[in-house]
Amino acid sequence: MKRLMPAPSARRTIVLAAAIALAAVGCSSSSSTSTPAATSTTSATPATSATPGTAAVSTSQCGTKPGVAATGTPIALGGIVTNQPGTSFTDIANMANAYFACVNANGGINGHPIKYYIETEQTNPAQIAADAKQLVQTDHVLGIIGNTSIIECSVDSSYWQKLGYYIIDSGIAPECYSTSNSAAVNMGPRYSSDGAVQYALAQHASKIVFDQSNVPGTGYIAAGPAALAKAANVPIVQLTENVPISDADSVAIKEVDDAGPNGAVVLNFTPPEALVILQAAQKLGLEDRVKLWGCSTPCNTDFLATSLGPKWNSKLFVNAELTPPDVTNTAAMNLYKAILKQYGSAVSGGIGSFSQMGFTEAEIAVHALETITASSYTVANVNAAFKAVSAFNTGMLCQLWTYGAYPTHIPNNMDYTVTPDNGKMVTAQGCTQISSVDPQIAQYRSVAGTAQIAP
Amino acid sequence: MPSWQDFQPFIVSGLALGGVYALSGVGLVVLYRATGVLNLAFGALGAMGALITWSLIKAGVPGWLSWLACVVFAAAVTLGYGIVFGPALARRDPLVKAVATIGLTLILYGLADLLWTTSGGQARSITFPTDNSGFMVGQVQVNWTQVIALAAGVVITVATGAFLRYTKLGTAMRAMANDRDITATLGVPVRKVEAAAWLGCGVLAGLAGLLLADLVALDATTLTFLVISSLAAVLIARLRSITVTFIAAIVIGLLHDLLTPVNSLTNYRDMTPFVIAAVALLVLSRHQVMSQSREEA
Numbered sequence: 078m079k080r081l082m083p084a085p086s087a088r089r090t091i092v093l094a095a096a097i098a099l100a101a102v103g104c105s106s107s108s109s110t111s112t113p114a115a116t117s118t119t120s121a122t123p124a125t126s127a128t129p130g131t132a133a134v135s136t137s138q139c140g141t142k143p144g145v146a147a148t149g150t151p152i153a154l155g156g157i158v159t160n161q162p163g164t165s166f167t168d169i170a171n172m173a174n175a176y177f178a179c180v181n182a183n184g185g186i187n188g189h190p191i192k193y194y195i196e197t198e199q200t201n202p203a204q205i206a207a208d209a210k211q212l213v214q215t216d217h218v219l220g221i222i223g224n225t226s227i228i229e230c231s232v233d234s235s236y237w238q239k240l241g242y243y244i245i246d247s248g249i250a251p252e253c254y255s256t257s258n259s260a261a262v263n264m265g266p267r268y269s270s271d272g273a274v275q276y277a278l279a280q281h282a283s284k285i286v287f288d289q290s291n292v293p294g295t296g297y298i299a300a301g302p303a304a305l306a307k308a309a310n311v312p313i314v315q316l317t318e319n320v321p322i323s324d325a326d327s328v329a330i331k332e333v334d335d336a337g338p339n340g341a342v343v344l345n346f347t348p349p350e351a352l353v354i355l356q357a358a359q360k361l362g363l364e365d366r367v368k369l370w371g372c373s374t375p376c377n378t379d380f381l382a383t384s385l386g387p388k389w390n391s392k393l394f395v396n397a398e399l400t401p402p403d404v405t406n407t408a409a410m411n412l413y414k415a416i417l418k419q420y421g422s423a424v425s426g427g428i429g430s431f432s433q434m435g436f437t438e439a440e441i442a443v444h445a446l447e448t449i450t451a452s453s454y455t456v457a458n459v460n461a462a463f464k465a466v467s468a469f470n471t472g473m474l475c476q477l478w479t480y481g482a483y484p485t486h487i488p489n490n491m492d493y494t495v496t497p498d499n500g501k502m503v504t505a506q507g508c509t510q511i512s513s514v515d516p517q518i519a520q521y522r523s524v525a526g527t528a529q530i531a532p
Numbered sequence: 533m534p535s536w537q538d539f540q541p542f543i544v545s546g547l548a549l550g551g552v553y554a555l556s557g558v559g560l561v562v563l564y565r566a567t568g569v570l571n572l573a574f575g576a577l578g579a580m581g582a583l584i585t586w587s588l589i590k591a592g593v594p595g596w597l598s599w600l601a602c603v604v605f606a607a608a609v610t611l612g613y614g615i616v617f618g619p620a621l622a623r624r625d626p627l628v629k630a631v632a633t634i635g636l637t638l639i640l641y642g643l644a645d646l647l648w649t650t651s652g653g654q655a656r657s658i659t660f661p662t663d664n665s666g667f668m669v670g671q672v673q674v675n676w677t678q679v680i681a682l683a684a685g686v687v688i689t690v691a692t693g694a695f696l697r698y699t700k701l702g703t704a705m706r707a708m709a710n711d712r713d714i715t716a717t718l719g720v721p722v723r724k725v726e727a728a729a730w731l732g733c734g735v736l737a738g739l740a741g742l743l744l745a746d747l748v749a750l751d752a753t754t755l756t757f758l759v760i761s762s763l764a765a766v767l768i769a770r771l772r773s774i775t776v777t778f779i780a781a782i783v784i785g786l787l788h789d790l791l792t793p794v795n796s797l798t799n800y801r802d803m804t805p806f807v808i809a810a811v812a813l814l815v816l817s818r819h820q821v822m823s824q825s826r827e828e829a
Contacts, residue, residue: 165649291799319802321754323761326545326678326747327792334538334793352657353749360663361541362673384657425649 136415138408139176140183141447147185151192152446152454155212156223156246157205157233160197164347166225168426169247170195172435173223175420176443186446189454194218198226205232213240219459222246222442223435228293230259241456243463243480245441247434251297254517260486262437262471262478263430264398264511267298268490268518269373270345271511272396274302276494277341277371278309280394284340286332290350291317298345301515308514322350325357333358336367343371351376352384355393364388374398378429382497389497394505397493399433399473403501409440409472437473444469468529475508476528487521488528534793541672542789548678550785551685552743556762557769557777558685558692559736564771565709566729567618570630575759576640577606577734578741579752583648585742586656586750595661603738609640610734611727618726622712637756644752658745681743688736689778696774701728761785764805768812784808 137143156173158166174193181190194216196208205228212218221237224230224246230253237244238258248254248261254268264272266289274285287302289295299315306313314335318328332342332354344351351372358364369392376395385393402410413436417424424432445462446454468477475491494506508530513519556574563571581602588598613636621629648656662676696702704725707715716722740762744755761784769776784805791801 317799319799321749321751321757323748323754323758323802324545324549324789324792325749326548327542327789330541330545331792331798334541349656349749349751353751356657356659360659360675360677 136179136412136419137183138412139179139416139443140181140185141187142184144182145184147181147188147190149185149187149189152186152189152459153192153194153216153218154220154222154442155194155196155216155218156221157196157198157208157212157226157229158223159200159226159229161199164200164227166247166431167195167197168424168429168431169225169435169438170223171423171425172417172421172432173439173442174435175416175424176436176439178420179416180439180443186443186449186454191443191446193223195223198229200227202228202232205229206236209233209236219454219456220245220442220463222438222463225249225434230256234259241460243460245438245463245480247431247438250294254487254521255485257482257484257486260480260488262399262434262441262474262489263374264487264489264492266294266345266373267301268487268511268515269396269398269492270298270343271301271305271515271518272398272492272494272509273343273345273371273373273394274305274313274341275509275512276394276396276506277343277369278305278311280341280369282339282341282368283311284335284337285311285313286316286336286340286342287313287345288316288318288328288332288342288354289345290320290347292320301517302343304516305512305514308512318346318350320346320350322353325353326361329354329358329361329363333363333366338366339368341369341371342367343373344376345373346375348375348378348381352381355381355385355389359385359388364392369394372396374430377401377495377502378426379403379501382502383500385497387497387499390499391496391505393497395495395502397430397495397502398489399430399437399492400475401493401495401502401504402428402433404503407472409470413473433473437471437478440471440473441466441469441478470531472531475531477531479525479528481525483521483524485517485521485524487518488525490518490521491528491530537671538793539790540670542792543786544669544672544674544678546786546789547782548681548747548785549789550782551682552740552747553762553765553785554685554778554781555688555736555743556740556759557765557781558688558774559733559740560759560762560766561769561771561774561777562692562696562705563729563733564766566705567614567622567708567726568626568629568712569614569618569621569633570626570766570771571610571733571737572630572633572759572763573610573613573636573640574733574737574740574762575756576637576644576752577609577737578602578739578744579755580609580640580644580741581606581738582658582741582745582750582755583644583656583752585745586658587648589658599742602742603735606738606741607731607734609636610737611731614727614730618730619723622726641752641756644756648752656750658742658750660746663746677743677746681747684739684743685778685781688739689774692732692774701725705729761788761805764809767809770816780808780812 156170158170160167177191177193198205221242222245227249230250234252234256244259246261247263248265253259253261285306295317336342372395374396377397445466449458449462451458464480466480471478474489478488491508491510495502496505511518584605585598585602588601660677666675704720765777765780768780788801788804791797
């Protein structure tokens with residue numbers, strides 16, 4: 078009987094392996110999370126109409142003095158982005174940086190170049206707080222733009238408020254939308270999920286299955302879709318999945334079983350996780366077992382459409398908070414593509430929602446800085462200019478974008494729905510308002526009103 | 533509580549996943565028995581191999597050649613590690629040997645993240661022609677990749693068992709598991725035997741990585757840490773029996789997936805490998821203590 082007992086060294090190995098396994102699970106399960114996303118409702122004029130003659134756009138248009146490099150005192154701006162295995166938002170800051178490089182090469186801001194400091198973080202509150210202090214105390218940034226982080230808004234919101242910074246960001250955490258000093262260009266996961274659920278309800282889905290990553294904030298996100306389904310008197314099943322997903326087949330089967338043949342499955346995951354679930358559904362022949370599939374903004378990528386193939390054409394409907402780049406031929410879209418090509422070597426994802434967000438945030442910041450008439454740039458006048466941005470046509474959003482002195486900020490609350498079409502995402506529904514049935518949207522509109530649709 | 537019919541599709545997915553866990557577990561046990569090394573880099577090797585396969589397919593290399601590249605990469609790196617570090621670690625405590633493979637894990641994991649960045653929310657996938665064809669068992673759709681995964685687990689387990697029992701090399705590996713020094717004095721070329729074990733482990737790491745990239749996800753983090761489920765099966769087998777490893781892996785895969793439709797437990801299903809491993813180790817330990825007490829009495 079003693080033979081069955083492993084040697085002492087083997088026993089120690091077993092204990093070590095068990096400990097490592099547990100530690101590794103802890104690390105891996107926290108690595109992949111939700112993504113900046115968006116939402117929408119109620120049809121309006123699509124802003125994707127082609128404008129003839131705008132295809133050839135020069136990057137010299139991004140500054141006031143084409144071809145003249147800015148040589149004045151730099152204007153320091155900063156941003157904090159998540160960059161960790163499984164979740165990286167560096168493309169957003171890198172695209173903003175590309176825009177600033179373009180501006181600097183073409184006159185800058187009244188001759189002043191923009192110096193942009195990018196800090197990265199790994200979902201560590203202490204690190205994020207230190208990043209903010211680094212930007213303020215060491216880099217002496219005058220404004221914060223391009224922040225895109227899973228928890229940065231929650232960690233730093235009061236710090237920025239105390240110092241008088243008005244942040245222009247891509248939001249994820251609730252505080253990115255529910256505070257007076259943060260205004261996002263995107264809608265974030267809650268309102269994007271609202272938009273996806275809203276589309277499914279408009280298609281008369283008899284039941285909604287809403288599935289998302291099991292990460293902090295899921296309750297806040299789920300509240301929006303729950304309110305919409307309740308108002309439509311449609312049952313909703315809320316699911317969460319540990320990420321990274323290791324059993325996509327099971328997840329897909331459960332979603333489809335719960336939704337039923339006339340129901341809809343709506344996903345709120347990062348692109349890799351969403352792709353895993355959708356591919357599992359396809360392999361098991363489940364894509365036609367429900368009325369439709371929906372997804373929040375992160376699914377709006379061409380590589381997802383390419384990976385899925387034609388079986389998902391007009392079967393998967395993705396909420397898209399920014400103007401679809403594939404089918405848009407406007408001046409802003411062409412400038413975005415030109416800057417990306419000339420200055421965006423660090424933007425690894427290329428054309429897509431993330432780089433569009435970075436472009437839009439930088440565009441708004443430059444517009445605001447150009448309104449400053451004082452001889453020097455300070456924290457006070459830069460942030461006053463950010464806050465004063467009103468009815469600005471970004472060329473990337475359905476609506477004109479306004480910061481404003483509001484207690485909450487959801488300036489992007491109208492967007493598109495797209496669907497795969499042989500490897501591309503094409504528009505399935507034009508600009509549509511996110512329903513005020515979501516109490517947060519209702520609260521925002523009660524103070525800020527409904528923004529004008531972009532021309 | 534879901535009905536029996538609700539559980540049926542999860543049996544299929546659980547068996548497929550269990551099959552790949554078994555394949556991985558067998559690779560880990562064979563290497564451990566021959567060299568005393570618990571290869572914690574098993575998942576990372578498969579992950580990087582699968583990412584290489586993805587890049588090759590994207591570059592237009594034929595599918596079969598790309599799949600082969602995954603196995604060749606994992607086998608070559610594992611063999612290389614074994615040849616370079618194996619002799620130096622041979623006389624070290626198994627704890628040291630296991631920890632040393634974490635170094636390889638971190639290097640591969642870091643490289644994968646650097647070379648196949650997820651910045652911009654990029655998603656990758658590997659699909660096999662067998663994904664979109666299959667058959668129905670009752671109301672349940674079964675695709676051929678799932679069948680291959682389970683079959684691979686069974687075939688590798690049986691073949692490895694036969695190899696260890698009936699071949700000269702297998703006998704040498706079993707002898708080394710008992711005592712490396714005595715085996716060496718009997719004229720067994722221990723370095724060659726160890727190299728063969730490393731190579732076999734690497735081949736299985738590549739195969740598992742390829743199958744899991746299709747069945748689960750092509751993501752460095754996911755694939756690197758999926759080895760944990762296999763590790764649980766190996767622990768239940770106490771790093772010795774490939775038959776027990778196979779059974780434990782199948783049970784883990786099945787139970788994990790069968791918990792999915794149970795709403796009250798679905799969010800805890802990822803704990804399955806650890807719960808099963810902990811219970812099994814406790815029961816086995818208790819049984820052994822009782823047996824020892826009886827012998828002493």
